[in-house]
Amino acid sequence: MRKIRHSDVIKFLNENNVNFIIQNKEVVCDEYTVASLFNAIDYGFYYFSGDKFDFNIKNSLIFANKPIQSDRNSIILIKDIEVQMLYYKLLQYYYGKKSNGLIDKFTKIDSEAVIGDNVQIDAFTEVNRCIIGKNVIIGSHCKIYDDVVIEDDTIIESGSIIGTRGIAWTWNEDQSEKIIQPQLGGVLIKKGCIIGANTILVRGSLNENTTIGKYCHLAPGCRLGHGTKIGNYTHLANAVITGGNTVIGNYCFIGSNAVFRPKVKIDDSTVVGLGSVVVKNTTTAGKTLMGVPAKEFETKDKLSGMPKPKK
Known part of the structure; x- marks a missing residue:
């Protein structure tokens, strides 16, 4: 499983001039597991674009376009950018597949x-x-x-x-x-x-x-x-x-x-x-x-x- 540091998430947002607010700063963790809400875990990093947040998780970091009622998780409230697209861009930036420029000797x-x-x-x-x-x-x-x-x-x-x-x-x-x-x-x-x-x-x-x-x-x-x-x-x-x-x-x-x-x-x-x-x-x-x-x-x-x- 892939990990991502909270500081790297904030760095990406700042470098891309994203307008955001962090809710529930008291539960921010240093590191999270990149995860899907289809397989929700504690200490995960997610985006949420639905209407009702009913996931039983804690100590997680969540991108959202509107406030989420979840005191046990840190919410990064994103303005003006759709959160799924932003989440994918962040993962592409850190984990996207890029050529290493090498041609294997067994080709x-x-x-x-x-x-x-x-x-x-x-x-x-x-x-x-x-x-x-x-x-x-x-x-x-x-x-x-x-x-x-x-x-x-x-x-x-x-x-x-x-x-x-x-x-x-x-x-x-x-x-x-x-x-x-x-x-x-x-x-x-x-x-x-x-x-x-x-x-x-x-x-x-x-x-x-x-x-x-x-x-x-x-x-x-x-x-x-x-x-x-x-x-x-x-x-x-x-x-x-x-x-x-x-x-x-x-x-x-x-x-x-x-x-x-x-x-x-x-x-x-x-x-x-x-x-x-x-x-x-x-x-x-x-x-x-x-x-x-x-x-x-x-x-x-x-x-x-x-x-x-x-x-």
Whole structure:
């Protein structure tokens, strides 16, 4: 478990010109455990953005936007900044993953690969003829194929395969043999993405790239078919699967284990419920898809289990 000192929290707030008031100074502790209210413990460091604080904890430090009735905990009352965002920024500042600039001796890198500045590549990863931007982190046991471009500040977690081939075929004249089409395209991962562990991105089929837009997050275990195009700032939760040439717009949220039929097109700001099977295009932006097969619904003002949609 990660620890954080009270003095470091205050230092961060002051350096970022945050307007705050400390309530219940008499119960301030020197050090706290970074914790979640889903697993609440004493001496924890939290944020709280709800209406009723009913957690049985003490000697903890809590970010809040409005006063909390809790004499046993120290409250940092934040003005003008949403506390979840501020809490995440603080944790990113102290604990965010940053490249160490080291390429492990047990990696295999093609002589034609172009590697940017301050790139970290961990052990037992193989990098073929590709282009990797600056400040990229590639975890252990990954495979990066030819014709892959990974832009700056992207993280590829362990066990991921980027640019493997898909399978397209047709029968020969008497249907005694399958004729395989070579997969000749590439993969483009734009700036600032996170590709979760054990994710597979199949390269484009012929003259197209499989493309991940900037600042996208793919949680572990996703499988993207050839020529899939993901817009900017889109989030795919665990184990999402897309068929070939699926198109998913900007600012979408795709729930865990969702499956997409090949060539489906999803408009911007679409929410797809977990386990849904998407078999047809959306009619307009900002809808919610749920079910098997997925049906289209109006998106609710308040959604659970996902970050707030972009306004």
